[in-house]
Amino acid sequence: MSRKATITGLGKYIPPRVLTNKDLEKMVDTSDEWITTRTGIKERHLVEDGVSTSDIACDAAREALADAGLAVEDIDLIIVATVTPDMPFPSTACLVQEKLGAWNAAAFDLEAGCSGFVYSLAVAAQFIESGLYRNALVIGAEILSRITDWEDRSTCVLFGDGAGAAVIEATDKGGMLAFELGADGSGGKSLYIPAGGSLKPSSVTTIEEKGHFIRMEGNQVFKFAVKTMGYAALKVIEKAGLQPEDVDLFVPHQANTRIIQSAANKLKLPEEKVFVNLPKYGNTSSASVPIALAEAREEGLIKDGDIIVLVAFGAGLTWASTVIEWNEGE
Ligand code: COA
Numbered sequence: 001m002s003r004k005a006t007i008t009g010l011g012k013y014i015p016p017r018v019l020t021n022k023d024l025e026k027m028v029d030t031s032d033e034w035i036t037t038r039t040g041i042k043e044r045h046l047v048e049d050g051v052s053t054s055d056i057a058c059d060a061a062r063e064a065l066a067d068a069g070l071a072v073e074d075i076d077l078i079i080v081a082t083v084t085p086d087m088p089f090p091s092t093a094c095l096v097q098e099k100l101g102a103w104n105a106a107a108f109d110l111e112a113g114c115s116g117f118v119y120s121l122a123v124a125a126q127f128i129e130s131g132l133y134r135n136a137l138v139i140g141a142e143i144l145s146r147i148t149d150w151e152d153r154s155t156c157v158l159f160g161d162g163a164g165a166a167v168i169e170a171t172d173k174g175g176m177l178a179f180e181l182g183a184d185g186s187g188g189k190s191l192y193i194p195a196g197g198s199l200k201p202s203s204v205t206t207i208e209e210k211g212h213f214i215r216m217e218g219n220q221v222f223k224f225a226v227k228t229m230g231y232a233a234l235k236v237i238e239k240a241g242l243q244p245e246d247v248d249l250f251v252p253h254q255a256n257t258r259i260i261q262s263a264a265n266k267l268k269l270p271e272e273k274v275f276v277n278l279p280k281y282g283n284t285s286s287a288s289v290p291i292a293l294a295e296a297r298e299e300g301l302i303k304d305g306d307i308i309v310l311v312a313f314g315a316g317l318t319w320a321s322t323v324i325e326w327n328e329g330e
Contacts, residue, residue: 028156040278058100075100080139115316159214174327180320180322249309253289
């Protein structure tokens with residue numbers, strides 16, 4: 001059997017400051033009842049001023065490294081999945097490398113919206129399976145509060161800040177068995193930030209037009225997500241040579257409980273096999289899957305030999321999924 005990559009350590013960082021639906025009621029024309037029934041979210045965590053994405057990425061990374069029993073100088077590769085880099089360049093991964101002191105690591109960012117972490121797992125797995133690197137640090141980290149228009153009720157209730165990290169190493173037993181990655185660029189305008197790039201550089205006008213904040217056609221993204229999450233999960237399970245009933249835990253991107261429920265229904269999964277922490281954190285984009293995975297393991301829901309399915313969708317539009325036969329090794 002060919003050598004596979006597996007997750008040998010997990011870490012997460014959740015900022016202490018909490019913003020509840022009740023708090024949002026005082027900021028925009030919304031209600032706890034609307035947010036809860038339409039999304040499932042009750043509260044989200046936000047970083048303080050002055051904290052950057054690379055800072056929280058490092059917090060999650062240090063926890064994952066300790067969990068894996070690796071020293072920083074052991075790291076061969078750092079991939080940071082984010083839509084909220086500290087700055088256009090250098091990459092957040094290079095800033096993380098410097099802050100951690102991981103001088104032996106190659107480093108780059110990967111941008112695939114909320115699918116970024118699972119895309120990055122697939123990329124890291126190629127380096128490990130080929131034998132080019134012994135290990136990789138894959139981080140999903142986001143400060144979405146900085147690209148949120150806090151006067152737009154249709155988006156500001158959805159997002160939160162946070163980071164999750166995983167250490168990837170080779171295994172000869174189990175590991176990441178299959179991947180399904182995809183994109184539909186024709187849906188790009190359903191979820192985007194209009195300004196601040198080469199097309200519309202920052203100017204007084206882009207600021208006046210609020211062009212640096214998230215724009216979203218919620219129902220278009222909703223339809224895409226409902227179609228894609230179930231498809232991507234079923235496809236990757238099939239690629240792994242398994243059946244939906246073999247799945248022990250389903251860890252989906254945490255965007256909306258109605259979207260998660262529809263994907264779980266397609267797989268005919270009972271509630272106890274579907275991990276949901278969305279009510280506490282909202283949508284943390286590429287941090288959502290690693291935070292959920294770390295928390296599921298903390299809660300004792302993952303043990304060696306379990307079949308875990310990760311699936312995400314996001315800006316691009318993109319989707320990504322993987323099946324892991326959990327095996328943390330020694
Ligand atoms: N509070 C109260 N009312 C709100 C509101 C809020 N925070 N946000 C929107 N509304 C209103 C709308 O203005 C609309 O009013 P109208 O009917 O008078 O025009 C009404 O609620 C219904 O809006 P609609 O967009 O049809 O609701 P929905 O059932 O589609 O739910 C989302 C909206 C955003 C929760 C849902 O579309 C969604 O989750 N989409 C996916 C978003 C996502 O996951 N994005 C990230 C992808 S990684």
